[in-house]
Amino acid sequence: MMIHSRPEMIHTHQTAPTQFVEANGIRFAYRRFGKPGGVPLVFNQHFTGTIDHWDPGVTDGLAATREVILFNNAGISNSSGEVPTTFEEMGANAIAFLNALGLKQVDVLGFSIGGFVAQEITLQAPELVRRLVLVGTGPRGGQNMATLTPEAQQIFGATYKVPEEIWLKVHFTDSEASQAAGREFLKRFLRRTENRDPEVNEKVAPAQIEAIGKWGVQREGSYEYLKTILQPTLVINGDNDVIIYSINSWILQQNIPNAQLIIYPDANHGSQYQYPERFVGHVSMFLSE
Template sequence: MTEFDTASQDAATLETAPTRYIEGSGIRFAYRRLGPSTGTALVLLQHFSGNIDAWDPAVVNGLAADRPVIAFDNTGVGRSTGQTPDNIGAMARDAVAFIKLLGLPEVDLLGFSLGGCVAQQIAAEHGRLVRKLILVGTAPKGGEEHLLTVLQDAFSQTEAPDVRLPLFFTKSSASQSAGLAFLKRAKVRREDRDTDNGGAVTDRQAKALITWCATPDPEHAILRAIRQPVLVVSGSHDTMLPADNAYAMFKALSNAQLVLYPDSGHGALFQYHELFVSHVRTFLEA
């Protein structure tokens, strides 16, 4: 990488960074890389239905202030090619393939919602690849989910300017105000925005998430295989993947910390973006 490239990357934000592509095993992955060119990269694994531009710039840019951060579209999502898998195991394999294509020997993972399930699978199977793990608004295998019920309710609220308001935030005025601010931040980028592939992605992602949570794992085999330090984060009133999941993961993991944010839903990391960035940075630097 040239000095110019390094300087450009350091100065880039989620809103301004170019979308790059890397190809292997028949898949062309779309991604954006922010922050310094050296250090352990933090790879972001996105939520159900989300793409690169569904991340909160305040979160991504804040995390990239002192470390490399990589946001990408897994197979079939956004501008990445291929068919989105309908199971967590295949999603994890594709994410590992992407990380290896970038030539990264070790990474930190931040998995949000569906991405948190994928992150668990990766960390359990690839202990040397993953240094530290952040699990946000997610569930263990066999955990509790209310995806379809909550989606139906959210889409019925036609007065909402964006379905993410009822999905990610509580009904309180403070949470709704934070939600509107998040939506404004997420829409700043206008050029080279990521693409929404609709049901071709979400139908298969929904099957993967629902199957993951419907598959019993009474011995918590996946969680007990994770030896890395883990930060578990949840909103107090997450209706999609309730906070009981966070506590269950915290208890089953061998080396975990638990953070619960008040008066917040599935999008707690966006509602409390400054606090979340601070907590993650402290955890990664410890």
């Protein structure tokens, strides 16, 4: 017997079904849930991450007041196609995905390299983007961004008895409080067990690293493009991001005309996962202004 979800049934991060839509010759996997109506919030994911690498504490928190859309861009997990080696192409694919859903206006959130994609969406289709949230990310040609930072190389190059514990190093500082928050995050992160996304294949990381190299190279006037992002923008990071150094969030805020910056204390790359309630409060307030 097939059970159809009733229109009045509100899904959560745990229960939202994975759906597919075709665009640009790519079959995109996505999930939509939360409060329908209004402008949806579209999430763009970090290095080697899938839909299931988002924190339900963040997605469900934001879904209480708006619809959220999580998706795997081309070549990621259960989306078809190849991962492009430029963020411009990743942005174009994301726009094709949003157009295929028939969306006329969205708010865009990008985390880490998802923040590069979010900037590209905004640059290539400014009429599509109402507001922009950039988390743990940086500009083209930012500081120490042409390669993985030494800390990131060490973290991603190490082996972990429990594979998921890599995220305790990527997203959290070594302090007792931050690591405790990290362990709470891992519990939330692993809670969805049914219809969970497959992890990415071995082609993803090299393609994304190549794209990072092109994005991160410093040129004269690297930050000029940021002045053309006119959307209200919220920039959030931890005070000790070792993956994309925190100074890059300041550079974003200084160059995007209508940007504000929030820095969370004793926090690394995943500051939003260390302080999910605080993050949800700040983002919700910003999006409803």
